[in-house]
Amino acid sequence: MLNFDFHNPTRLVFGQGTIKNLGKYIEEYGDKKVLLLYGKGSIFKNGVYEEVVNSLKEYGIEYVEMDGVKPNPVLSKVIETVDLMKREKVDAIVAVGGGSVLDTSKISAAAYYYEGNPWDFYEGKVYPEKALPIYGVLTISATGSEMNSGGVITNEEEKKKWGWGSKYTYPRLSIVDPSVQKSLPRNQTVNGAVDTLTHVFEAYFGGTSGTLMQDEFSEGIVRTTMASVKVLLENPEDYEARANLAWAATLALNGLNGLGRRGDWASHSIEHSVSAYYDIAHGEGLSIVMPAWMKYVYKNDVEKFARFGEKIFGIVKEDKEEQALAAIEAYKEFLRSIGAPVSLSERNIGEEHLKEMAENAVLRGPLGSLKKLQAEDVFEIYKLAL
């Protein structure tokens, strides 16, 4: 186990009927005027917009609105958001939506105090010294962004989809009401579950030993996620399954799962390059990329992949390498069973840009820790995923 330094100051309010208290919390923390940031309108269908706005009005919180944050959120939207915030001199951001809205809120909260291009934070040219407070209202569980400091933004012009965060960009408070996720389309529930699983795997397969407590924690999240998504595909309205899936998603990336481990994170970069080139959901991209990554790297930690097989799928074989390979197959089979794609061709992606995408994926240097990956390795992984 590696040494670690953990500090997650986000307050998480979780459960049915909790959104109506949003205004009360904001009032208690003393903020008067907020930017209300959201996406493309699903919050009008599931009733969350109304609940949020009613609560803000009830507690006399003034708000200005910015809508239109896209999945795979983009830099141009961040710039537009920051401009509005500066003109309107808001005290805080209320981010209502999923990972894309939360992620947009984080860079915007920091860029509020910066005069240059927000992308400078992503390039490491500048570091924040403060950020506006963020209040999150989550409408889809997937990225864990409601309880961590990070966010992924796509710079469309430069085709860069990168992550960034700072200790100032943890939401002050996030509300997770799993019941509002009952109306999610099937594929979004599935993508969220895959994203959660992948977050766990990025830490779990990072090649650090002596982490029994973390491994148990990871495996618990994985089993919970798999069981809950199966229930929800049968009955999308099952509250307990929604709640367990939501809590699993938050735990998968609120920092705990990565403690004492190096983490790998190659698969995320490999996927980001896919969704920078093609309009594909992050969860779908991960579903395609991760099993291919597993196949390419498992020899660097056969024991861990074998353990994965036993603890998640009950696979025990005399030959540990066979057990590891069977585990990877079982994971692919699980993905198929929930209707998630496991190959690029299922999303009509061919060999056309693979070389370019591989070069793009390693722009910030070689990827991963279990096995260091150069562009040619990433290219091989893309080919395995065809």
Add this chain to the structure above:
Amino acid sequence: MLNFDFHNPTRLVFGQGTIKNLGKYIEEYGDKKVLLLYGKGSIFKNGVYEEVVNSLKEYGIEYVEMDGVKPNPVLSKVIETVDLMKREKVDAIVAVGGGSVLDTSKISAAAYYYEGNPWDFYEGKVYPEKALPIYGVLTISATGSEMNSGGVITNEEEKKKWGWGSKYTYPRLSIVDPSVQKSLPRNQTVNGAVDTLTHVFEAYFGGTSGTLMQDEFSEGIVRTTMASVKVLLENPEDYEARANLAWAATLALNGLNGLGRRGDWASHSIEHSVSAYYDIAHGEGLSIVMPAWMKYVYKNDVEKFARFGEKIFGIVKEDKEEQALAAIEAYKEFLRSIGAPVSLSERNIGEEHLKEMAENAVLRGPLGSLKKLQAEDVFEIYKLAL
């Protein structure tokens, strides 16, 4: 799953060689003069005192000392501590030790701003509005006090051993260096492990359903704790086992394990009454009391006790009640195997005060949530534990 509101602001610095940075952290947070609070001298033997004091000196942090905090810490010591702090006008407390020192620091930090008897907080006569910052340096993993807001103090005169906490009494920062625990006496390692297990069980067996994620989390802590303590009884110097046991102990009571659940906590109150009457370690008391409690209440949730048997001990029987009973026996057997007591008589406690102790245990009302316990129930549990 019940709704919850989680906010744990403690920063946790974990790992080998981390204590030497204590002074740097205190300096960064801007505190100049601290109370150095510790116990009965084990920190002189394991080198922690020297490390702490050297770090304070290196960063120019002034300190005054208060030693002599006992296991099962007492109110008179709290009063003495608060008096010293007021005379010396300190900015913060540095609590070096285990749960007893951390627990003493919490009530002292709040009582610093109060003129009356600190026990008033425990009686609910007064509520804090602030508290001094606390820096923890942990020397034994057991109570989770390094990353939660609570503390248990014994009012010797009134024979009350009660818990209390507030949102102001989370340590600002705690350092957990598992390597300093290598020199712990065998029985203290065992008691710490039992305390950890019991914290998990208090939430796990509370009778709340729909908590798959939490159950998985609990079971992971239990398996990690059991495996790690077994390794340490063979080789007390095994760093990875120390680290896993330490992290498990923190996770067992930093709030996460209880989220979305009612929690039971009867066993803790039943034990507190034992150690208010007899000089017995908290972990020993829990080791004796909890299996007796399990036997007395399991019928109220046969399914959960049966699950416990399967997930922890691999026990599967056709009759779920038999499975539940076998699980309780297996747990007792585990306790025996690590040298923990499972009966009052092993600690020379007879029937003499049992009635009185049972009355004492319910002074603040009936106990538990899985089964509401009155004094006569507690008396029966004590008799089962004889």
